[in-house]
Amino acid sequence: VKIFKKAILPLGFQASALAGGIKKNGKLDLALLHSQVSARAAAQFTVNKIQAASVVVSKSHLKKNKIFRAIIVNSGNANCFCGKNSLADAERTVQYVAGALKTEKEKVLVASTGIIGRRLPMEKIKKAIPHLVTGLSRAGISEAKKAILTTDTFTKEITLKLNLGQKTVTICGIAKGSGMIAPNLATMLAFILTDARISRQALKKALGTSIEHSFNVITIDGCMSTNDAVFLLANGMAKNAPITSGKNFLIFQHALQIVCLELAKLLVRDAEGASKFIQIKVSGAKNFPQAKQAALAVANSNLFKTAIYGENPNFGRIAAALGASGVRLKEESLKIKVSSLQKKDIYVDVALHQGKAACTVYTSDLTCEYIKINAEYN
Amino acid sequence: VKIFKKAILPLGFQASALAGGIKKNGKLDLALLHSQVSARAAAQFTVNKIQAASVVVSKSHLKKNKIFRAIIVNSGNANCFCGKNSLADAERTVQYVAGALKTEKEKVLVASTGIIGRRLPMEKIKKAIPHLVTGLSRAGISEAKKAILTTDTFTKEITLKLNLGQKTVTICGIAKGSGMIAPNLATMLAFILTDARISRQALKKALGTSIEHSFNVITIDGCMSTNDAVFLLANGMAKNAPITSGKNFLIFQHALQIVCLELAKLLVRDAEGASKFIQIKVSGAKNFPQAKQAALAVANSNLFKTAIYGENPNFGRIAAALGASGVRLKEESLKIKVSSLQKKDIYVDVALHQGKAACTVYTSDLTCEYIKINAEYN
Numbered sequence: 001v002k003i004f005k006k007a008i009l010p011l012g013f014q015a016s017a018l019a020g021g022i023k024k025n026g027k028l029d030l031a032l033l034h035s036q037v038s039a040r041a042a043a044q045f046t047v048n049k050i051q052a053a054s055v056v057v058s059k060s061h062l063k064k065n066k067i068f069r070a071i072i073v074n075s076g077n078a079n080c081f082c083g084k085n086s087l088a089d090a091e092r093t094v095q096y097v098a099g100a101l102k103t104e105k106e107k108v109l110v111a112s113t114g115i116i117g118r119r120l121p122m123e124k125i126k127k128a129i130p131h132l133v134t135g136l137s138r139a140g141i142s143e144a145k146k147a148i149l150t151t152d153t154f155t156k157e158i159t160l161k162l163n164l165g166q167k168t169v170t171i172c173g174i175a176k177g178s179g180m181i182a183p184n185l186a187t188m189l190a191f192i193l194t195d196a197r198i199s200r201q202a203l204k205k206a207l208g209t210s211i212e213h214s215f216n217v218i219t220i221d222g223c224m225s226t227n228d229a230v231f232l233l234a235n236g237m238a239k240n241a242p243i244t245s246g247k248n249f250l251i252f253q254h255a256l257q258i259v260c261l262e263l264a265k266l267l268v269r270d271a272e273g274a275s276k277f278i279q280i281k282v283s284g285a286k287n288f289p290q291a292k293q294a295a296l297a298v299a300n301s302n303l304f305k306t307a308i309y310g311e312n313p314n315f316g317r318i319a320a321a322l323g324a325s326g327v328r329l330k331e332e333s334l335k336i337k338v339s340s341l342q343k344k345d346i347y348v349d350v351a352l353h354q355g356k357a358a359c360t361v362y363t364s365d366l367t368c369e370y371i372k373i374n375a376e377y378n
Numbered sequence: 379v380k381i382f383k384k385a386i387l388p389l390g391f392q393a394s395a396l397a398g399g400i401k402k403n404g405k406l407d408l409a410l411l412h413s414q415v416s417a418r419a420a421a422q423f424t425v426n427k428i429q430a431a432s433v434v435v436s437k438s439h440l441k442k443n444k445i446f447r448a449i450i451v452n453s454g455n456a457n458c459f460c461g462k463n464s465l466a467d468a469e470r471t472v473q474y475v476a477g478a479l480k481t482e483k484e485k486v487l488v489a490s491t492g493i494i495g496r497r498l499p500m501e502k503i504k505k506a507i508p509h510l511v512t513g514l515s516r517a518g519i520s521e522a523k524k525a526i527l528t529t530d531t532f533t534k535e536i537t538l539k540l541n542l543g544q545k546t547v548t549i550c551g552i553a554k555g556s557g558m559i560a561p562n563l564a565t566m567l568a569f570i571l572t573d574a575r576i577s578r579q580a581l582k583k584a585l586g587t588s589i590e591h592s593f594n595v596i597t598i599d600g601c602m603s604t605n606d607a608v609f610l611l612a613n614g615m616a617k618n619a620p621i622t623s624g625k626n627f628l629i630f631q632h633a634l635q636i637v638c639l640e641l642a643k644l645l646v647r648d649a650e651g652a653s654k655f656i657q658i659k660v661s662g663a664k665n666f667p668q669a670k671q672a673a674l675a676v677a678n679s680n681l682f683k684t685a686i687y688g689e690n691p692n693f694g695r696i697a698a699a700l701g702a703s704g705v706r707l708k709e710e711s712l713k714i715k716v717s718s719l720q721k722k723d724i725y726v727d728v729a730l731h732q733g734k735a736a737c738t739v740y741t742s743d744l745t746c747e748y749i750k751i752n753a754e755y756n
Contacts (some may be wrong), residue, residue: 050709081697081709118695238621302680302744303752310753316494319459323428331459347584364678368746374681375688 003256003262007157010170010195011237012036015148017137020128020260022114022121028147030125031073032097032132033191038067040200041109042207045228052080053090053263056111061094066200071191071231072097073148074125075176078227078232089120096126106136106306111189113176113227114150117128134350143321145174148189151373152176156266162255164248164302167240169196171255175229175263177270181328190230196252197236198243206253214260217292218268219297230260243377266360273369279350281354283358290327291359294352295357297325298361305366311341318348329352379633381640385519385535388548389615390414392511395525398506400499401454401491406525408503409451410475410510411569416445417613419487420576422586423606430458430605430613431468432490438474444483444578448568449609450475450510450630451526452503454492456605467498474504478511489567491529491554491605509573523552526567529751530554534568534644540633542626545618547574547635553641554647555606568608568641574630575614576621584631585610586688593640595670596646596740608638640645646740654686657728661736667704669737672730675703676739683744689719696726 009015014034022029043062043089045055061068072093077087090110112120121258145155156175177188198206211230241254269277280298285291298304301321307314318336323330333353339346383500387393389677392412421440423433437447444625449663457464468488490498534553539546574627576584589608647655652720657677663669676682679699696714698750700707711731717724 022486031567048701049707050697050712078694080695083710090688103435116692284417284548302748304747307751308750314493314495316459317427320426320494325424330429330460350441366749368749370680370686371744371746371749375690 002161003258004159005157007145007172007174008159008161010172010193010235011140012195012235013145013193014136014138015140016132016137017140017143017362018128018131018135019102020073021124023261026041028143029074029076030128030132031135031144031147033071033073033099033144033193034136034234035233035235036071037235037237039233040066040198040203040231041068042204043109043229044207044211050081052078052112055108055227055229057090057094058109058111058229061106061109067107067154068233069103069107070097070101071109071111071233073111073191074120074188075148075150077112077118077120078114078116079112079120079300080116080120080227085119089122092122093120093125096129100130101295105266109229109231111227111229113148113189115279148176151177151272152270154270155264156270158259158262160255160259162251162331164243164251167238168254169238169240171196171259172195173259175267177267188215188228188267190260192230192232192256192259194232194234194235195238196234197238197240198234198252202244202249203232203234204257206249209253210257210260213257214264217360218264235271238296245273265362268364272373273367273371274364275344275367276344276365277361278308278348278363278365280347280363281351281358282350282352284352284354285357285359286328286355288357288359292359292361294322294325294327294350295359295361297321297327298348299363304367305363308341308346309365309367313338313341318350322350327352330341336353362377380539381636382537384534384537385523385550386537386548387516388521388550390573390613392514392516393518393522394510394515395518395521396506396509396513399453399502402664406521407452407454408506408510409522409525410514411449411451411522411571412479412514413447413611413613413614416447416616418576419446419610420582420610421487421584422589423607428459429488430456430523432457432463432488432750433607434465435472435606436487436489436607439484439487440636444658445485446487446633447481447485447610448475448479448574451489451567451596452498453499453526453528455490455496456492456494456670457490458494458605460495460497463497467500470500471498474507476506476618484579487603487609489607489609491526491567493732499502507731516564517740518554526552526554528554530648534641536635536637537642538637540628540629542621544575545616547616547618547630548572551635551637551641553645555645555666566593566606566645568638570608570610570634570637572610572612573616574612575616575618576596576612576630578654581610581623584627584634588638590634590640593633595738596642601747605716608697623627643740646742649742650751651745651749652742653745654684654722654724654743656724656726656741656743658741659736659737659738660728660730662730662732663735663737664706666734666735666737668734668741670739672700672703672705675699675705676726676728677741680744681701683741686719687743687745688722690739691716691719696728700728705730718742
């Protein structure tokens with residue numbers, strides 16, 4: 001297994017990006033990811049009951065259809081909570097892309113991120129899409145990974161190469177997100193592309209397991225977004241023996257989880273206004289859900305997050321958050337350890353002594369910068 | 379019914395306060411509330427599984443005993459999460475008070491607030507208590523209401539006088555709290571004194587109903603404390619016909635609820651670093667718990683709170699918080715109204731159109747001041 005801290009497209013994929021005028025500041029705001037051959041897909045979406053039109057349309061295409069060619073992404077506008085217009089605009093976007101690519105609209109997936117409650121500028125998007133299609137190239141990923149960003153301060157990208165039999169399989173992931181990040185997806189956008197040959201069922205299972213231990217164990221502000229999604233496309237161009245179950249599945253799933261966890265950690269490292277990267281491990285829980293619930297209760301406590309920001313060793317706030325979490329614990333057997341608060345990376349270790357399950361959650365501190373960014377964002 | 383925005387002790391009550399050296403800055407940190415005759419009591423405590431020793435001791439006394447004479451309160455130290463020492467120190471505190479008052483220790487209740495995880499300075503407390511007892515007076519409430527404060531910037535107090543038959547009943551409440559405020563009590567300290575004659579059962583019921591619609595519908599930072607409590611003492615000195623049920627009960631309960639709600643709102647007005655007082659009304663819910671859950675989901679959303687701070691009309695964040703709340707709703711029937719954000723008092727009205735239940739919740743915005751206060755508090 002080789003890991004590269006940059007996006008390198010797997011075989012058969014292309015990408016492009018441009019500034020279509022959705023963002024007022026003239027930055028890149030449209031990205032197209034494209035597979036030259038049909039790809040299988042798996043995806044997970046926000047569990048928020050208010051769902052962006054991009055989520056509704058992508059879900060519907062994933063239900064109707066088994067092969068896909070492209071994902072169109074816009075940043076700067078969530079295309080959400082505009083009544084029926086949101087849905088019509090998302091439908092039109094995939095139609096324009098399908099038209100330009102000469103494929104069916106059900107083979108196109110869509111993602112949006114940005115402000116909620118504003119109409120998409122459809123004339124601008126219609127005009128931009130043919131240029132996105134003609135601009136597709138292998139090198140285009142270097143722009144596409146920028147075009148999906150909003151308040152992010154850096155790109156999130158990783159590539160992993162592994163050998164399966166005689167073949168090299170590549171998994172490449174890019175992501176965006178730095179606020180409105182909470183578990184149960186509802187988190188951010190991530191696009192993972194692989195040339196692995198893998199059954200649809202195995203793809204879905206590998207993604208589900210990987211997300212549970214990566215994007216679902218990070219939280220920045222406990223706020224669950226309406227838009228966010230993890231997409232995984234697999235086009236089989238690596239020509240490996242098909243992955244269905246057994247050892248090859250486990251190798252692939254493990255590799256995918258590394259990609260997901262690295263992207264998830266990068267999201268936390270870029271948390272809005274954050275000055276610290278915090279890892280909270282809860283062990284000795286009765287079961288995994290209890291361990292996760294306890295760790296997230298600490299991670300989402302504003303008082304804990306501000307104490308870390310202030311480099312203030314206030315263990316009481318950790319105990320109070322655990323006590324309020326609803327998880328089984330006893331004060332007399334609870335052990336809490338915190339690493340030096342003067343460093344950027346903080347490790348919190350909680351031992352509940354109630355069982356054998358453990359979970360590690362990643363979060364950031366809560367700072368004045370976060371307040372400023374979110375007071376002014378519009 | 380007459381309402382006074384200051385604490386006026388009901389018949390038969392006295393109070394005192396002094397600076398015992400628990401707070402490093404020499405401010406008042408010990409308060410004693412005393413009834414010259416036996417009083418009935420009702421109380422509610424935090425539901426945090428880590429409970430301060432004061433909560434454990436007061437609960438035990440309320441279980442064992444039916445009449446009470448005093449409440450001893452210290453600020454500056456929560457006396458929590460110090461292992462067995464916490465409990466021993468709380469026991470010793472009530473013993474000292476009982477000794478000085480020449481009463482039994484089970485007739486003394488205790489409350490603590492401040493930093494978690496530090497030992498109480500028991501020598502200082504032992505030395506201070508006789509002075510607290512000799513200092514008891516009717517005027518002492520004006521100092522006692524200050525001695526219970528921590529990060530508060532003003533005292534919280536209210537007095538209500540109502541006529542029951544030929545008699546005037548007085549209900550006086552004081553409270554502290556400005557952070558670590560979330561519903562289900564776990565919230566703050568409040569002490570309510572009344573000279574009403576009322577059965578123990580009616581007292582408990584009146585307090586329960588009043589709290590549900592006051593202290594349990596406020597949230598500042600969603601953080602549940604280990605210490606907090608609402609105490610209600612009734613000493614019968616008003617000599618009204620005993621309140622048990624029926625019309626007099628409803629009148630008393632309603633008056634008590636006014637006192638509780640006013641104190642609860644004062645807590646929110648003094649929220650750490652807050653620049654706005656926000657009232658969120660959710661109507662058209664299936665039932666009251668759903669209405670409350672939806673309103674609290676908005677109230678506890680950091681993104682909503684920072685948007686209000688920034689006077690940034692970001693309705694999408696309200697919709698996203700409602701969608702993530704777990705409450706039944708449909709996007710197409712959801713209506714959201716927000717009053718002018720340039721004012722200090724903000725009104726958010728949400729109509730779910732799923733039923734007839736409503737709940738109003740009170741909260742504050744999230745500001746850089748909150749971060750600074752909590753980053754440095756220690």
